[in-house]
Every structure is written in structure tokens, then in C-alpha cells.
Amino acid sequence: MRKIIIAAVTVNGYLSHSETESSHWTSKADKRFFREATSGGRGVIIVGRKTYETIPGGLPGRQMVVLTTQPKCFPNTPGVVFRSDPVEIILTDMEAKGYTESWIAGGRQVYTLFLRKGYVDEIYLTVEPVLFDRGIPFLSELAQDTPLSLISQRLLDDQTVLLHYRTPFSGG
Numbered sequence: 001m002r003k004i005i006i007a008a009v010t011v012n013g014y015l016s017h018s019e020t021e022s023s024h025w026t027s028k029a030d031k032r033f034f035r036e037a038t039s040g041g042r043g044v045i046i047v048g049r050k051t052y053e054t055i056p057g058g059l060p061g062r063q064m065v066v067l068t069t070q071p072k073c074f075p076n077t078p079g080v081v082f083r084s085d086p087v088e089i090i091l092t093d094m095e096a097k098g099y100t101e102s103w104i105a106g107g108r109q110v111y112t113l114f115l116r117k118g119y120v121d122e123i124y125l126t127v128e129p130v131l132f133d134r135g136i137p138f139l140s141e142l143a144q145d146t147p148l149s150l151i152s153q154r155l156l157d158d159q160t161v162l163l164h165y166r167t168p169f170s171g172g
């Protein structure tokens with residue numbers, strides 16, 4: 001199973017101004033890229049509960065797993081499952097269901113959790129042309145430095161850069 005971080009950041013490395021703010025601020029081109037990358041039925045989207053609360057109900061046509069310590073607090077929602085299990089178990093379950101990609105879609109806590117465990121093969125990072133005055137950083141502290149290999153870079157529109165990296169954990 002390919003495990004892929006997908007994130008959009010400001011030039012000063014923020015995901016949002018605050019943990020309750022949605023990703024309304026990202027470009028149309030990034031939203032289109034996210035939709036195209038995560039559609040097609042091969043993948044499941046994994047988010048933290050705080051990110052889910054910015055997109056309640058999930059995303060049309062895509063299966064979502066929401067990490068929360070309180071999975072019983074959420075009503076049954078088509079296309080969304082709420083899990084408190086260790087991520088190893090969630091990934092194994094998703095593979096058993098036939099998914100071949102896990103799109104790790106934030107926020108900061110969830111990106112950091114997967115990177116600290118080495119469960120990330122690739123990173124798609126969109127850099128939006130803005131500096132926020134404050135906010136939620138892309139990542140918290142990691143266990144070690146991690147060199148990345150650039151797979152590709154391209155413009156999503158005339159202002160928005162998409163970077164695609166492979167991690168050293170790839171294939172593990």
C-alpha cells in the first residue's frame with residue numbers, strides 16, 4: 001500500500017491560521033489536484049478529527065478514515081469511518097479491503113504521527129504564494145532528520161507550485 005502525505009502550505013510553512021479553520025484559503029488549482037489525486041477508488045483518505053470537523057460528512061465518492069480517541073461519539077456517516085486503533089491496524093485493515101493507496105491528508109498531528117512512525121512513502125506538497133501572520137505549522141517535532149528525493153516539481157497554475165518527494169521509508 002502506497003502511503004502518501006498530501007498537504008498545502010504557505011511559504012512560511014503553515015497549514016491554516018488555527019485548528020478550526022478549513023482549507024478554504026488554498027488555490028482552486030490545489031483543490032483540483034487534491035480531488036483528482038484522491039479519486040478513482042484505489043485510495044482511502046486518512047485525517048485527524050480536527051481536520052474532519054472542517055469538512056464534516058467527508059468527501060464525495062471517497063472513503064475517509066477519521067482518527068479520534070472517541071469514535072463512538074460520531075453518528076454513522078456514509079463513506080466515513082471513525083477509528084481509535086493504532087495506525088498499523090488501520091493500514092492493514094484498509095489493505096485487506098483492497099485499497100492500494102492511503103492519502104494522509106492532515107492535519108499537523110496526523111502528518112507528524114505517520115512520519116514519526118515511518119509510514120510515509122511519498123509527499124505531495126503544494127506551496128501557495130502567501131505568508132500567514134500565525135498558524136498551525138505543517139509538522140511538529142520529528143524523531144530525526146529525514147532526507148527526501150525530489151520526484152517532480154510543477155506549476156499547478158501560474159502562482160502555485162507542487163512538489164513531489166519520495167521518503168527513505170518508501171517500500172517498507
Ligand SMILES: NC(=O)c1ccc[n+]([C@@H]2O[C@H](COP(=O)([O-])OP(=O)(O)OC[C@H]3O[C@@H](n4cnc5c(N)ncnc54)[C@H](OP(=O)(O)O)[C@@H]3O)[C@@H](O)[C@H]2O)c1
Nearest residue numbers: 007008016019048049050051067068069106107108109110
Ligand atoms: N493545508 C492543508 O493541506 C491542510 C490539510 C489538513 C488539515 N489542515 C488544517 O489543519 C488543522 C487541524 O490540524 P491539527 O493538527 O490541529 O489536528 P488534526 O491532526 O486534524 O486532528 C487531531 C485529532 O486527531 C485525533 N488523533 C490524532 N492522533 C491520533 C491517534 N494516534 N489516535 C487516535 N486519534 C488521534 C485526535 O482526535 P480526538 O481529539 O477526537 O481524540 C486529535 O485531537 C485545521 O485547521 C485544518 O484545516 C490543513
